Amino acid sequence: MKSAKVCMVGAFGVGKTSLVRRFVHQQFDERYHTTLGVKIDTRIVETSNEPVKLVLWDMEGADPFETDKRPLTRIQSYLKGAHAFILVTDGTRPATVKTALGLYHDFCRNHQYIPAIMLANKADLTAEWRFDDSVLPDTINLYQTSALDGQNVEEAFMALGEILAAL
Amino acid sequence: MTTEKQTEQQRKDDLERLQKLLLGEDRSRLNLLDKRISEFESRAADVAEVLPHVFERISKDPVLEAELEKPMVRSMRSAIKRDAPAFAEFMFPVMGPAIRRAVADALKSLVQRINAAMEHSFSIKGLRWRLEAARSGVPFAQIVLGHTMRFAVQEAFLIARDTGMVLAHAHRDENLVLDEDAVAAMLTAIQSFIQDSLGMSPDDPLRSAELGDRTMWVINGPEAILACIISGAPPRDLRDELMALLESIHARYGERFHETDDALAKESGLRLLMRQCLREELDEKHSSSKRSKAPIYWSLALAALLILAGWATWQESQKRQFESRVIDLFRSQPGYVVSSSRRQDGALLIEGLRDPSTPPPDAILTTRGLPQQGLRFRFKPFLSLEPAIVLQGLHSSLGLENSTGLELKDRTLVVNGVLQSNQAENLTRLAGAHPLINAVDLSGTKLAGAHPLISAVDLSGTRLNAEEALRLARRQLGAPDTVELTLLDGRIMVTGYSDISWYLEQSGELRQFGEWKVDFEPLLGGLRKGLLADAEKLNESVFYFTRLDSLTAQSEADLQVFAQQLASLMQSSDRLGVDMTITLIGQVDGTGTAEQNALTSRKRAQLVRDRLIRSGIDSNKLLFEYPAWVSGSENLAERRVIVRISGENRS
Numbered sequence: 041m042k043s044a045k046v047c048m049v050g051a052f053g054v055g056k057t058s059l060v061r062r063f064v065h066q067q068f069d070e071r072y073h074t075t076l077g078v079k080i081d082t083r084i085v086e087t088s089n090e091p092v093k094l095v096l097w098d099m100e101g102a103d104p105f106e107t108d109k110r111p112l113t114r115i116q117s118y119l120k121g122a123h124a125f126i127l128v129t130d131g132t133r134p135a136t137v138k139t140a141l142g143l144y145h146d147f148c149r150n151h152q153y154i155p156a157i158m159l160a161n162k163a164d165l166t167a168e169w170r171f172d173d174s175v176l177p178d179t180i181n182l183y184q185t186s187a188l189d190g191q192n193v194e195e196a197f198m199a200l201g202e203i204l205a206a207l
Numbered sequence: 208m209t210t211e212k213q214t215e216q217q218r219k220d221d222l223e224r225l226q227k228l229l230l231g232e233d234r235s236r237l238n239l240l241d242k243r244i245s246e247f248e249s250r251a252a253d254v255a256e257v258l259p260h261v262f263e264r265i266s267k268d269p270v271l272e273a274e275l276e277k278p279m280v281r282s283m284r285s286a287i288k289r290d291a292p293a294f295a296e297f298m299f300p301v302m303g304p305a306i307r308r309a310v311a312d313a314l315k316s317l318v319q320r321i322n323a324a325m326e327h328s329f330s331i332k333g334l335r336w337r338l339e340a341a342r343s344g345v346p347f348a349q350i351v352l353g354h355t356m357r358f359a360v361q362e363a364f365l366i367a368r369d370t371g372m373v374l375a376h377a378h379r380d381e382n383l384v385l386d387e388d389a390v391a392a393m394l395t396a397i398q399s400f401i402q403d404s405l406g407m408s409p410d411d412p413l414r415s416a417e418l419g420d421r422t423m424w425v426i427n428g429p430e431a432i433l434a435c436i437i438s439g440a441p442p443r444d445l446r447d448e449l450m451a452l453l454e455s456i457h458a459r460y461g462e463r464f465h466e467t468d469d470a471l472a473k474e475s476g477l478r479l480l481m482r483q484c485l486r487e488e489l490d491e492k493h494s495s496s497k498r499s500k501a502p503i504y505w506s507l508a509l510a511a512l513l514i515l516a517g518w519a520t521w522q523e524s525q526k527r528q529f530e531s532r533v534i535d536l537f538r539s540q541p542g543y544v545v546s547s548s549r550r551q552d553g554a555l556l557i558e559g560l561r562d563p564s565t566p567p568p569d570a571i572l573t574t575r576g577l578p579q580q581g582l583r584f585r586f587k588p589f590l591s592l593e594p595a596i597v598l599q600g601l602h603s604s605l606g607l608e609n610s611t612g613l614e615l616k617d618r619t620l621v622v623n624g625v626l627q628s629n630q631a632e633n634l635t636r637l638a639g640a641h642p643l644i645n646a647v648d649l650s651g652t653k654l655a656g657a658h659p660l661i662s663a664v665d666l667s668g669t670r671l672n673a674e675e676a677l678r679l680a681r682r683q684l685g686a687p688d689t690v691e692l693t694l695l696d697g698r699i700m701v702t703g704y705s706d707i708s709w710y711l712e713q714s715g716e717l718r719q720f721g722e723w724k725v726d727f728e729p730l731l732g733g734l735r736k737g738l739l740a741d742a743e744k745l746n747e748s749v750f751y752f753t754r755l756d757s758l759t760a761q762s763e764a765d766l767q768v769f770a771q772q773l774a775s776l777m778q779s780s781d782r783l784g785v786d787m788t789i790t791l792i793g794q795v796d797g798t799g800t801a802e803q804n805a806l807t808s809r810k811r812a813q814l815v816r817d818r819l820i821r822s823g824i825d826s827n828k829l830l831f832e833y834p835a836w837v838s839g840s841e842n843l844a845e846r847r848v849i850v851r852i853s854g855e856n857r858s
Contacts, residue, residue: 042468043388045370076400080392095372095388097396117399121370123467207467 041084043093044204047119050128051139052101055161058187059128060098063197077114085201092201097122104142112143119147124204125156126196131184132168137175144180155203159185159196308414312443331504358439359487360449361421364391365456365477366432367464371395374431374464375472377481394434398425428453430464435484445486456480526581530555533572533582540571542596543586554583561586564600597643605630611652620644623651639683639720676723683720684713690730694723702729707779710734735783739854741776742787745769746852754846756810766815769850770822777824780854787854790830791815794847797839804836815848 048056057079064081077100084093097118102111125147127140137158144156156179160171163184173182183196226234243249265271287294340347364387365375371392398413412432416423422441426433426449433453437445456477463471471477530548537543537557542565548557557568566574568584591597598613601620607613611624620641622634631649638647673694680699681692689704699720710730718725748769750762758766773789780787793812795804812831820826832851 043372044467045372045392076396078396078400080389080396082386082389093388095392097392114400114403117403118396120399121367121372123370204467 041091041093042205043095044123045097045121046094046124046126046200046204047097047099047122048126048128049099049115049119049140049143050101051103051130051133051136054101054128054130054133054136054140055187056098056101056128059159059161059185059193060096062187062190062193064096077111078118083197085198087198087201087205089202089205092205094197094201094204096126102143103139104146105139115143116146120151122147122154123207124154124200126200127156127158127180129158129160129171131160131162131171132165134170134172137172141175155200155207156180157196157200157203158182159192161185161187163191164188309443331508357488358437358441358445360435360437360441360445360485362434362436363481363484364394364434365453365481366391366395366434368395368428368431372467373472374460375477375481377478377485379485379487391434394425395432398432424449426450426453428457430457430461433484439488448486449484452480452484529577533557533577536571536575536577537568541565541593542591542599544589551583554581556583556585558585559587560589562591562596562600563588564596564603565591592643594643597641601637605633615643618643618645619648620646621648621651626652639679645683672721673723676720680718680720680723680725684718684725685709686713695726697723698726699723700729701725701727702733704733704737705730707734707782711782731783735785735856738776738780738783738785742780742852742854745773745776745850748850750815750848750850751843752811752846752848756807756814758814766818770819770824773819773850773852774822774824776852777828784857785854786857787828787852788830789819789824789828790832790851790853792832792834792849792851794834794845794849795836796842796845797837798841801836801838805833808833808836811846811848815850 048060050056060079060081064083079098081096081098082093083096084091099115099118100111102115104112106112125144127144129136129140137160140158148154158176158180160173160182163169164186171184176182181199183192183199185192185196187193230237243253265275337347339345359379362378363376364373366372367374371394373388373391376387376391401413402408402411412427413425414427415425422437424435424437424441424446426435426446431453433449433456435449459480460471460474460477533555534545534548534557537559538545542562544560545557546559548555550556561568568582568586569579572579572582594615598615601607602611602613606627607630608625611622611626614621614623620634620637626634626649631652634647634649637644639645677692677694677699680686684692686692686701687705687709690701690709691703693700693702710727713725714727714731748765750766750769751759752762753759777787777789791812793808793810795808795811799807809831812833816826816829816831819829
């Protein structure tokens with residue numbers, strides 16, 4: 041069975057942890073977030089090829105464009121060796137797309153190219169939706185998700201599992 | 208000369224042509240090789256090209272490796288000798304951390320062992336170790352250290368250093384609560400967190416962590432780390448062993464660490480190496496089965512203690528019962544007097560008196576089937592007057608036959624059976640000589656060796672001579688010195704003075720010593736005479752009265768003494784056969800009338816009578832007499848009662 045290190049990154053308050061809570065039965069206390077800046081869970085997804093074990097590194101919120109670089113520095117050491125990224129954004133906050141892509145591009149520039157998907161979270165708040173997907177590269181698939189009602193969450197993770205299984 | 212030079216040149220040209228014909232193109236290659244070998248730079252380039260391959264080959268061959276090591280070590284030694292300061296400067300940055308780490312590890316190990324020693328100080332295991340220390344002479348601390356150098360690697364994770372993914376996992380008998388990938392990733396994250404937080408470089412990684420009674424060691428390799436969860440106190444050498452294993456893993460599987468599937472984890476070689484990481488030194492402390500037996504050991508020890516205490520109590524009780532039995536035995540034994548008994552030096556000491564004629568203590572114990580162990584006796588000799596002992600002693604001292612019986616009846620020694628003539632004589636002499644024997648009855652005996660026709664000998668006619676009879680009588684009667692025994696007319700005459708009690712006691716029965724009868728009449732006559740003399744002393748005693756019928760104080764006291772003396776006299780007279788008569792004469796002076804005085808004289812005599820009766824004098828012995836009143840003057844000396852006493856022997 042394949043195993044893959046999957047890093048969930050994004051700006052503050054986009055709902056990364058809520059999405060993970062939807063997807064996995066959590067093993068570690070969420071207080072690790074506030075102490076370590078990361079919390080790790082695992083889940084095995086059944087793909088069309090073979091089952092893949094996702095080791096999800098749920099990072100604390102970080103922004104490469106912020107002046108306080110400490111969170112960014114901290115998560116950068118956690119990102120080493122990642123096999124895939126889940127870029128989590130807030131559909132009601134367009135700036136979060138820039139933040140997530142900034143983190144992804146930084147990593148690829150300094151290490152290597154790895155696959156990624158983007159989750160535009162808070163899809164339940166359609167009235168406030170202001171998401172512009174034109175900035176997304178073709179290689180990154182977008183999923184409109186809602187941690188509140190679980191919309192598309194399972195599908196997004198399954199899709200990432202398919203990508204990793206094909207590598 | 209010129210011809211010779213031409214010939215030589217011709218020969219060289221020919222040789223060159225011949226070589227050209229034979230070697231052709233090879234000649235130019237040989238020239239190139241010659242040039243390559245002879246030039247230093249080309250030679251160095253060639254060696255540099257093959258050197259990595261040479262080292263790789265040497266590293267795979269232990270023999271070559273050892274050969275290479277020798278000159279290298281020699282070179283390093285000579286270099287250090289030549290320029291030690293430079294080498295010290297080179298080593299300086301390394302030495303500090305290395306020393307600190309070594310000291311920290313040593314202290315940690317020491318603290319763990321001290322904790323273990325304290326933990327086991329009062330346990331059964333601790334006691335066993337103390338016994339071992341006492342037996343071997345090795346200090347207890349060293350024994351504890353030796354026993355507590357135990358550990359077991361419970362879990363081992365091989366984790367890819369950059370991804371934090373688990374490459375392989377081995378565990379002993381316990382499973383993780385959480386997913387192993389999650390744990391490994393979290394461990395990697397924590398390590399990164401610590402490095403970032405403390406500003407440390409990735410080359411200075413986390414080495415160990417304490418988790419309750421578990422220790423986590425992190426062995427860092429270039430591509431992967433080996434995280435081991437260890438119980439107990441691991442020795443320092445373990446880290447080196449684990450590092451060697453991690454190096455082997457790197458050497459064999461390092462190229463496959465980037466693989467994301469679990470093919471690597473299934474490699475039997477890697478699994479074997481991971482299993483080898485689960486080093487252990489078996490320690491009873493970690494054995495749950497042995498730990499669970501501890502209460503059983505305690506229970507057994509307690510039960511053994513109770514049994515021991517019960518046995519000791521029972522033993523003590525038995526011992527006390529035995530001692531009590533022995534003491535009672537000697538207390539009831541004739542001829543023994545037990546004065547005290549106590550424990551001394553672990554034995555029972557019985558003290559007292561013992562008649563020498565009785566069997567010794569050990570013989571008595573043997574007869575009763577009692578052991579002599581634990582018993583000591585301290586008896587002083589004495590002569591017992593217990594009849595049984597006396598008879599036993601006589602039997603033994605006179606050498607009587609076993610069939611000869613002795614019996615004591617009212618101070619008469621009754622003998623039955625066969626006697627030797629000297630035995631009969633000795634027995635006869637006992638009469639009066641022994642404090643318990645007044646007479647000896649030999650009527651039930653017969654002399655040994657007597658004529659068959661003579662069945663018995665009548666010894667009643669045995670005669671004592673006068674002196675023997677007199678001596679025997681004095682001893683047996685216990686006559687006081689004031690009494691004299693004399694022989695007169697075939698009788699022992701008792702004369703002189705004695706108290707009445709002795710006379711009455713001895714004269715109560717007919718006494719005879721040999722053929723000499725004792726005659727107490729002379730003594731009785733003397734005693735009666737003395738009695739009458741005493742009566743005479745009391746005769747005419749006068750007791751004075753006041754004007755009426757009250758005694759004067761002096762007379763009151765005198766009458767009290769008189770009454771007692773008279774009572775004693777009356778009692779003695781009765782025992783000696785003397786009839787005493789007491790007359791109370793009541794008198795008055797000449798004042799008053801005749802009637803008054805008649806009444807007063809009676810009252811006064813009556814008063815004295817009452818006092819005498821109160822002292823025990825028989826009222827029948829008292830008579831009254833009232834002289835005729837004569838008128839006259841007052842005279843205190845005539846207000847009185849006179850007591851007149853007279854006596855005569857009974858017929």
